[in-house]
Amino acid sequence: MNRRTLTPLALAGLLASTLAACSGGMSGKEGSGGTIVVGTTARVAVTEDTPAPFDPAASYDDSSWNIMRNTFQTLLRPPRTGTEPVTDAAEKCGFTDKRNEQYSCTLRDGLTFSNGNKLNAEDVEFSLERLLLIDFKGGPASLFSNVDEVEAEAGNKVVFHLKKPDATFPYKLATPAASIVDSQTYPADRLAKGFKGTGSGPYVLDDFDAKRRKVLLSGNPDYQGASQAKSQKIELRFFNSSKSLQKALDSGDVDLMNGGVSSRYIEQLEKDRDDQIKLVEQPGQAVRYLVFDTEDETVGQRAVRQAFAQVIDRKQLVSTVYPRTAEPLFSVVPGGLVGHTNSFFNEYGEPDEKAAKRTLRKADVKTPVRLSLHYPQVGKGGSGAKEFALLEKQLNGSGLFDASVEIEPPTSYSTASLRGEYQVYGFAWLPDFPDADNFIAPFFAKDNVLNSPYSSKEIREELIPETRREPERADASENFARAQDIVADDVPVLPLWQGKQYVAAHDDITGVEWALNSSSLLQLWELDRGVSS
Template sequence: MKIIKQAVLAALLSAAVPLSAAYAATPADVLVVAQNIDDIVAIDPAQAYEFSSGELVTNIYDRLVQYEPEDLETLAGGLASDWEVDEAAKTITFTLRDGVTFHSGNPLRPQDVLFSFRRVVALEKAPAFILTQLGWTADNIEEMVTLGDNTVTIKYAGDFSPNFVLNVLAARPASIVDEVAVMENEVDGDFGNGWLNANSAGTGPFKLRVYRPAELATLDANPDYFKGAPAVSSVIIRHVAEAATQQLLLESGDVDMAKNLTPDQVGSLEGKDNVKVETYPQAAVHWFSFNQKVEALTDEAVWEAARYLVDYEGMTETFLKGQMQVHQAFWPSGFPGALDDTPFTYDPEKAKQILADAGVELPINVTMDVINSTPFTDIAQSLQSTFAEAGINFEILPGTGAQVITKYRARTHEAMLLYWGPDFMDPHSNAKAFAYNADNADDKYASTTTWRNAWAVPEELNQETLAALAEPDAEKRNEMYLDLQKKVQEKAPFVIMFQAVKQVGMGPQVEGFVNGATSDFVFYRLVDKN
């Protein structure tokens, strides 16, 4: 009976049903989520590099070490029961947990760990750099990752601490996949990449049952999960782009959770008995950038003036209220090494003077790519209005999340409005993205804002970024990151504006949902519908 109910519910949620149609209440053991998931480009953990795909990967796969919903601040054993560090030899030896099986029923083996890392390096998709920064290549991976009877020894090459390495191994591309199941579905040497973008092969608390891009994702609970079976039998994530539709579905009881509500909608829910709103600080910083392939956008005076053409307070006090706070540095507030100074305010007269003193030829007409959903379109319209006062005219180009991100990765945009979250919980994750670009050539792809905006970072910043990575003293290291953030604030072709705060509407019966500071810290395992 349970299977029939879930199948019927999934059919209802994926159908084009008029909003006036009647829906049945969600089953007691199924969590139904309304969320905008059109940013997803890929769900293979070797390729997934978007916020929504991060949530799926975290709930389907495990890593050797990982952060858990019970304690988001402590790195814990995942598929590894324990590990030993040899700092002199630059190695970490992991002992695998006994009795773990993949969703297929295949047992976890050391070979699966090597295979998972090898395919990330060989495929060279967007997040591969997270692992290759350890000195791993397709040619040396079997020397850097060696196997014992039930152990895996990781070797790294680089001047950084073991704690940095452990944080790298807790990142999304370090997820462990089932070699046997994946290779049974390999096509033309793709390491099963095509298959894993529609299926799953993990050990995690949930298994992917259905994924239809920009439509639906259904996760079924893994009853044999080594840390205990989830409380709900399924999670259905329905793509709902419109925030108003999400609110309607939530209030009518057709979904249990709405993830993309506007501040006005959140305010309208206050005092209602059938809905509650939970707030979760986020690590994502929101910014816009100028592609340095566009000649009119290469003058540093344009970058400087832009910082005074953003109505920071105006946006956070109106349509961004409760969703964003003013933040002007690349490492998010609340983490060690974060710069909380906000030296820039909306001052169009100062911006005009900066442009005039530099002899910048006006007007500048530039296209701005933006994700076609709230709050991105609202932010873009505010920027369009305030920048026009100084003679910088934005033509807004809305698109799906996947379209915008794909264009950005190809460096074919002019201006771009986007967000960035750490790939792993270490300041270097964002420092490398915003303050490092060793090779700006078109054929030297790097998953960084610097390369994607074609900014040839000054060598001084490149060297300081590497020095901060290698610094063993924690206090001194944080001071170096503070300095890096100040320098990027002052002179870079992007303007960091906000840090996100996420508000999630949910039914009063939903308990145990964990939404950490990044999409990799979104957990459904503890959710219970009392």
């Protein structure tokens, strides 16, 4: 993902390794002129995987989407509470037929881009057609592969004609993939490279300072929508490690930290109840999978993947590497979503080396099975290294596997994964929208974001189309459960854990509880500065 797909294991993006260490900068408490400083371990860079970080036709990583969410507008946006999208650039939207194949939106009056150009239905049509035309590999175009035609009509109205019914289409229009770009500025058939962006969101990108590792945003005075900025100045500052970010929050150099909230720091904040730093915990849908190359000579054998699933101890993994910040995950669909079922636990139960041995023996697979696990190097040490070292230990400790861990360069990790260069690799997914469909279709539909050779005809041709016909998502639960059971039986991917969301901030910062939406994206317009206790 590039985003939500092949994001490195720390759930971060990338910042060029040549950038200097974070130095100086404005204090979150003094001399900022009201600027709210948000620290994060997420990073942005121009790399092989992300040649155009702020172009909606290419960007699919969490770091870029965080900035795009706040500087571009979409027809719809995620709600403050619940899951049903609400209007943003649109005044009203809805399906116009009973089959959920035609969706129409009427835009608000007076919309303009940050360069002063007017925003109209033609720009919406241009933006989506451009996304599909460029079809950047590993990008977000797959979210809209079901779109047959987009029509801009009189009265600032745009109509989307879908190839097949899709009740989740409104959710997709609320993602940064559907960001509206200026048809007079952006090229129709190629990417807009670099760090510039022309949008119509609540904030304007003033500066991307690579040397000082920060992004400066200011309130957009011409913004017309439902997300008016409460604070007119925001600085996003990038840090190399959780430790340095936590130090900056403690000292007051930053006002709020997103990402990198370690288990130890959570424990420290909970003990220091007189501290002026508050911690907000929320359910999260960030998940970690292992992905198998199902065409590989070794892990292409289903018995090998099943035995792998029977050996891995998720509970030990979470308690050792991610205490307090994650929970074991036994399905490709995380807990908390309608349709979730613990398919892997139902299929394999607790870790069982004897059962794994029987599985391999029945398939005439010689042991120990030699294979390699791959993950990207993000910083020195860190949770990724600990996680994969423990996975290696669990596999080899069974006597059934001869596993080795390979550390890969993060700048080419996504591309290499898509090329099928790894037998087994780590994969982090943040949802585009809060629906079980977004944990099944992106991975198992045709032209999936993994570029996986695995294919289930039942999932692809029956279950995905059937779940998308259900406007009441609870009515799709049975088919979602069936899809999860198929994945548990075939094991093209292996779910490991589901993360929680934490935001830590000084107590004079308001709106912290609304700072992250259900897709773990920052909603910076919610933040403001109040009075410290």
